[in-house]
Amino acid sequence: xxxxxxxxxxxxxxxxxxxxxxxxxxxxxxxxxxxxxxxxxxxxxxxxxxxxxxxxxxxxxxxxxxxxxxxxxxxxxxxxxxxxxxxxxxxxxxxxxxxxxxxxxxxxxxxxxxxxxxxxxxxxxxxxxxxxxxxxxxxxxxxxxxxxxxxxxxxxxxxxxxxxxxxxxxxxxxxxxxxxxxxxxxxxxxxxxxxxxxxxxxxxxxxxxxxxxxxxxxxxxxxxxxxxxxxxxxxxxxxxxxxxxxxxxxxxxxxxxxxxxxxxxxxxxxxxxxxxxxxxxxxxxxxxxxxxxxxxxxxxxxxxxxxxxxxxxxxxxxxxxxxxxxxxxxxxxxxxxxxxxxxxxxxxxxxxxxxxxxxxxxxxxxxxxxxxxxxxxxxxxxxxxxxxxxxxxxxxxxxxxxxxx
Amino acid sequence: xxxxxxxxxxxxxxxxxxxxxxxxxxxxxxxxxxxxxxxxxxxxxxxxxxxxxxxxxxxxxxxxxxxxxxxxxxxxxxxxxxxxxxxxxxxxxxxxxxxxxxxxxxxxxxxxxxxxxxxxxxxxxxxxxxxxxxxxxxxxxxxxxxxxxxxxxxxxxxxxxxxxxxxxxxxxxxxxxxxxxxxxxxxxxxxxxxxxxxxxxxxxxxxxxxxxxxxxxxxxxxxxxxxxxxxxxxxxxxxxxxxxxxxxxxxxxxxxxxxxxxxxxxxxxxxxxxxxxxxxxxxxxxxxxxxxxxxxxxxxxxxxxxxxxxxxxxxxxxxxxxxxxxxxxxxxxxxxxxxxxxxxxxxxxxxxxxxxxxxxxxxxxxxxxxxxxxxxxxxxxxxxxxxxxxxxxxxxxxxxxxx
Numbered sequence: 001x002x003x004x005x006x007x008x009x010x011x012x013x014x015x016x017x018x019x020x021x022x023x024x025x026x027x028x029x030x031x032x033x034x035x036x037x038x039x040x041x042x043x044x045x046x047x048x049x050x051x052x053x054x055x056x057x058x059x060x061x062x063x064x065x066x067x068x069x070x071x072x073x074x075x076x077x078x079x080x081x082x083x084x085x086x087x088x089x090x091x092x093x094x095x096x097x098x099x100x101x102x103x104x105x106x107x108x109x110x111x112x113x114x115x116x117x118x119x120x121x122x123x124x125x126x127x128x129x130x131x132x133x134x135x136x137x138x139x140x141x142x143x144x145x146x147x148x149x150x151x152x153x154x155x156x157x158x159x160x161x162x163x164x165x166x167x168x169x170x171x172x173x174x175x176x177x178x179x180x181x182x183x184x185x186x187x188x189x190x191x192x193x194x195x196x197x198x199x200x201x202x203x204x205x206x207x208x209x210x211x212x213x214x215x216x217x218x219x220x221x222x223x224x225x226x227x228x229x230x231x232x233x234x235x236x237x238x239x240x241x242x243x244x245x246x247x248x249x250x251x252x253x254x255x256x257x258x259x260x261x262x263x264x265x266x267x268x269x270x271x272x273x274x275x276x277x278x279x280x281x282x283x284x285x286x287x288x289x290x291x292x293x294x295x296x297x298x299x300x301x302x303x304x305x306x307x308x309x310x311x312x313x314x315x316x317x318x319x320x321x322x323x324x325x326x327x328x329x330x331x332x333x334x335x336x337x338x339x340x341x342x343x344x345x346x347x348x349x350x351x352x353x354x355x356x357x358x359x360x361x362x363x364x365x366x367x368x369x370x371x372x373x374x375x376x377x378x379x380x381x382x383x384x385x386x387x388x389x390x391x392x393x394x395x396x397x398x399x400x401x402x403x404x405x
Numbered sequence: 406x407x408x409x410x411x412x413x414x415x416x417x418x419x420x421x422x423x424x425x426x427x428x429x430x431x432x433x434x435x436x437x438x439x440x441x442x443x444x445x446x447x448x449x450x451x452x453x454x455x456x457x458x459x460x461x462x463x464x465x466x467x468x469x470x471x472x473x474x475x476x477x478x479x480x481x482x483x484x485x486x487x488x489x490x491x492x493x494x495x496x497x498x499x500x501x502x503x504x505x506x507x508x509x510x511x512x513x514x515x516x517x518x519x520x521x522x523x524x525x526x527x528x529x530x531x532x533x534x535x536x537x538x539x540x541x542x543x544x545x546x547x548x549x550x551x552x553x554x555x556x557x558x559x560x561x562x563x564x565x566x567x568x569x570x571x572x573x574x575x576x577x578x579x580x581x582x583x584x585x586x587x588x589x590x591x592x593x594x595x596x597x598x599x600x601x602x603x604x605x606x607x608x609x610x611x612x613x614x615x616x617x618x619x620x621x622x623x624x625x626x627x628x629x630x631x632x633x634x635x636x637x638x639x640x641x642x643x644x645x646x647x648x649x650x651x652x653x654x655x656x657x658x659x660x661x662x663x664x665x666x667x668x669x670x671x672x673x674x675x676x677x678x679x680x681x682x683x684x685x686x687x688x689x690x691x692x693x694x695x696x697x698x699x700x701x702x703x704x705x706x707x708x709x710x711x712x713x714x715x716x717x718x719x720x721x722x723x724x725x726x727x728x729x730x731x732x733x734x735x736x737x738x739x740x741x742x743x744x745x746x747x748x749x750x751x752x753x754x755x756x757x758x759x760x761x762x763x764x765x766x767x768x769x770x771x772x773x774x775x776x777x778x779x780x781x782x783x784x785x786x787x788x789x790x791x792x793x794x795x796x797x798x799x800x801x802x803x804x805x806x807x808x
Contacts, residue, residue: 244770249649249672252750255757262767269462269768270748270758273674274648274704278736278775282464304674307707310714340678349670353655356662361669365678 060101064117067094071125083226084130084291088326089198091121091134096191099138099184107146107183108176111139118405127341127367129292129300129329132405136330136398141190142176143399149180197381201324202227204381206234212320212379215239217284220276220312222246223302224253225289227322231379232287233264242267244283246276248304250347250364273304280311286319290370293321293328295394297372297387300339303365309374318376325380330394330403333369341366455550459745462768469553470742476500477551491520492544496551505653507691507727508597508625511557514548515589518565522585526578533581534572541566553741556692556700556729564592596726600788601626604722605633607786608687611720616641616684619712621673622702623653624689626722631687632664642667644679648704650747650771673704680715690723690785695801696732697779697794699723703736703772709781718783721794725787728801736775745769 067090098117104110118135125131205227213219213235221228221243232243243266247254254270262268271279286308290301299305299321312319333339345362372387385393458472471477476497495517498504504513518541525540527533545562548554554562568588572581608630612618618641620627631643643666647654654670661668671679686708692700699705699721709719733739748769749758761767779794789800 247649247748249674252649252752252757255750258767259757259761259764262764265766267766267768269770270761271770271772272649272703272748273672274702274707275770275772275775277707277710278703278772279464279770281735282737303678306677307674307711310710311707314710348672349655356659359662359668360658363669363671363675363679365675368677 057102060098063094063097064120067091068121068124071121071128071131074125074128084128084327085198085201085226085324087128088130088134089195091131092138092191092195092198095134095138096188096195099187099191106177106179107142110187111142111176114138114142115405122405127291129331130326133326133329133398135405136402137194137326138191139402140397140399141194142187145183145186145190146176146178146180149183149186150178198326201326201381202230205322205324205379206230208379208384209235210238212287213239213241213285215241217241218244218282220244220246220280220283220286220308221257221288222254222276222304222308223248223289224257225322227324228287228289229257229260231322232261232266236261236264236266240267242269244269244271244279246271246273246304246308248302249273253302273307276304276308277311277314280315280317283312283315283317286312286317288319288321290321290323290327291367292331293323293378293390295328295330295332295391297375297378297390298333299370299375300333300367301370303368306368306370306374309370313374319374320377320379321375322379325382325393325397328380328390328394328397330398339367339369459762460768461742462770464737465740465742465770468740468742470745471500471552472746473501473744474746477547488544488547489517489521489524491517492547496548499548500551506623506625507555507557508724510555511561511726512593512597514558515561515565515593519586519589522582522589525582532574533576533578534570534574537569538566541569556731557727560726560729561592565589596724600724600726601629603788604724604786605630607791608720608722609634609637609639611685611784611786612639612641614640617644617682618642619644619646619679619683619686619708619717620657621646621654621686621688621705621708622648622651623657624722626724627687627689628657628660630722631661631666635664635666642669644669644671644683646671646673646676646679646704646708648673649750650743651702653702673707676708676711680711680717683712683715683717686712686717686719688719688721690721690727691774692731693721693723693728693785693794693797694733694776695728695730695798696734697797698733699777699779699782699785699794700733700774701777703775706736706775706777706781709777713781719781720784720786721777721782722786725789725800725804728797728804730801733776736772740775741773743771743773745771747771 071087095114095117098114099110102110102113104113114135118132118139121135122132209231213232217239219232219241221232223246235241243258243261245254245258245261245268247258247270249272258268258270288301288305288308290299290305292300294300309319311317343364343366345364348364349357349360349362351357372390375387378385378387378390382393455469455471455477457470458475459470461468461470477500478493478497495504495513498513499510504510521541521544522537525537527536541562545554548558565585565588568585572584576584604626612634616639618631620631620643634641643661645654645658645661645668647658647670649672658668658670669679688699688701688705688708690699690701694700701721712719731739745761746769748771749756749761758767758769761769782794785792785794785797787800792800
């Protein structure tokens with residue numbers, strides 16, 4: 001009867017009488033406690049102290065707050081402090097904790113809670129779209145599990161949506177108000193599956209490398225993408241090719257990428273951004289990573305990518321984007337003001353240029369929009385797709401009602 | 406006869422080919438080497454070879470790559486009787502980048518030649534017209550080793566050699582020298598200074614009030630045009646695009662801001678962001694090739710490409726003395742490689758590329774020029790008028806007929 005089991009909050013109650021061995025709602029557990037005597041408590045493998053609800057919630061909200069403050073902090077210049085895969089994983093783990101620890105009795109409540117927290121998280125760092133994507137995935141998981149518990153099959157669901165399209169009436173069932181006993185367990189299991197999928201994305205993408213790279217190729221890339229790095233390193237085990245890395249000023253992430261690739265004995269050349277068009281005529285393929293894949297198949301990628309895409313189109317060089325599925329976001333590229341993110345202009349014009357600084361506007365945007373016509377292929381953890389297919393993948397991952405959190 | 410050091414890299418053309426190269430005003434040695442010191446021409450036997458630096462990317466192994474930290478004069482000693490000291494100084498200024506930009510380099514070259522002609526005295530039993538030309542050859546090969554010659558310099562050298570050869574033999578030495586100096590002065594005046602006035606006049610017609618003009622790097626001609634337009638009370642603002650590693654745009658920025666023009670400054674990777682605001686693009690050129698391609702600072706072709714995608718007109722400003730008879734279709738055959746160490750940068754205390762020489766498979770590429778296809782360029786403004794890119798060979802023919 002000591003300690004607060006913080007991590008999973010799975011209370012395994014091995015009890016002769018009750019023979020329950022699954023997760024219990026914390027509210028139920030505290031009721032159960034009052035019933036049992038202290039003798040039976042010794043048999044608990046992991047114990048749960050009878051806490052008033054406030055402490056649990058404060059711990060949960062503490063974790064949410066710390067996650068939010070980390071999100072806010074990591075939005076500075078040179079990419080995020082951690083990669084988007086990590087952000088996705090942490091978001092999903094946090095959502096799993098919310099599912100497990102928060103007070104809810106039916107799916108509708110849970111979805112409200114997650115939506116609320118999701119809105120706060122996306123507001124903390126709007127440019128980090130993986131957070132919102134993971135929230136929407138979890139909401140879709142909840143809907144699916146609810147539907148499964150109710151007994152309706154998946155095909156019926158799809159037929160329903162088509163039917164809904166035609167009849168344009170009928171609210172979404174019964175607002176998820178029914179209570180199911182095993183819903184929590186199922187949801188958490190499904191979230192665990194999502195986490196395993198997230199962990200395997202980079203490997204799944206790099207496994208496809210040998211299908212796309214032949215020998216003696218010249219491949220161009222820009223900046224630093226961990227996905228592309230793993231992709232190229234995997235192909236280098238069996239093929240010999242040459243990589244040109246555009247350094248992507250002002251942060252010059254390309255330098256790090258080049259040193260890491262050259263350590264694996266891949267012939268690498270670092271070129272300045274200005275030389276992209278000049279050398280493009282000798283490049284066979286362009287392989288890039290991206291920050292977000294938008295709903296129309298376009299990209300929001302590091303700045304300089306649009307120039308690279310235009311140069312590739314001019315020379316009819318294929319442009320391949322390596323992006324895991326968690327980067328697919330249901331947003332469209334809207335006005336310029338909401339799309340761009342800027343950092344301090346001193347990266348571009350440093351303070352040492354003192355006298356002219358006050359009379360000059362300097363801009364340092366981080367992202368570029370690449371329209372889908374310039375992209376040849378998307379390689380993701382579920383395989384290769386054309387940009388025209390992205391809308392279909394999106395409908396499989398997210399529910400249309402969740403597009404606006 | 407001076408003994409040459411054992412050759413370090415084997416892709417230098419023999420000096421006879423260099424002389425032909427100068428006559429054809431080709432930028433950089435483009436023929437593979439057949440190296441043996443015994444075949445060196447007498448003119449260049451005193452000019453030592455400068456060694457290449459660092460690992461060269463395989464696509465560019467036919468070009469030279471020198472390090473700025475090793476000036477050519479430190480590696481070898483050049484006796485003053487062979488190369489005139491003002492030429493040595495000029496060569497060092499070129500190799501260290503103190504004089505940069507094709508107009509500045511040509512003018513500096515012509516002034517140095519004026520000094521040389523001033524100090525020249527005809528040896529007995531020699532004719533000035535032939536001997537002076539021979540004296541100039543080692544100077545030119547020295548300069549091309551400090552930094553490969555530009556097209557404008559090549560044309561200027563052709564002009565001078567032609568003028569020297571046209572000196573009648575009965576002309577006295579003082580008279581000949583005076584005439585040559587006048588020729589050089591008039592060349593600078595007509596082809597460079599007056600030409601830029603004429604180009605400004607045409608270009609200012611193209612600038613309207615409320616324009617947003619994009620310029621790239623530091624072109625003396627484009628800066629002159631903008632300053633003139635500002636003095637003529639045109640209302641416009643300028644966006645200066647710059648690129649690593651040279652960061653020449655900051656120099657242009659300083660000049661424009663001093664004049665009082667409203668400026669914005671971005672790096673070339675932010676081009677897609679800034680282009681929707683732009684109404685015109687003004688670019689300078691290093692040379693105009695006979696097939697209509699524009700050879701200019703690396704990055705120019707990229708700007709023209711993206712401007713075309715956004716339907717923004719691209720205007721190239723170029724004096725006619727930079728037109729050259731070479732043809733080229735991409736940026737590989739004839740280019741210049743700058744010091745690769747310039748790409749190294751320290752950010753947040755970390756220098757990733759510090760030991761790039763030790764890593765076998767890592768190379769740095771620092772190109773200086775690139776060629777822009779003529780379909781990206783809408784108009785070329787020259788001192789003869791405003792012509793399309795494809796009319797360059799017409800102008801060359803007219804010039805040849807004149808001469």
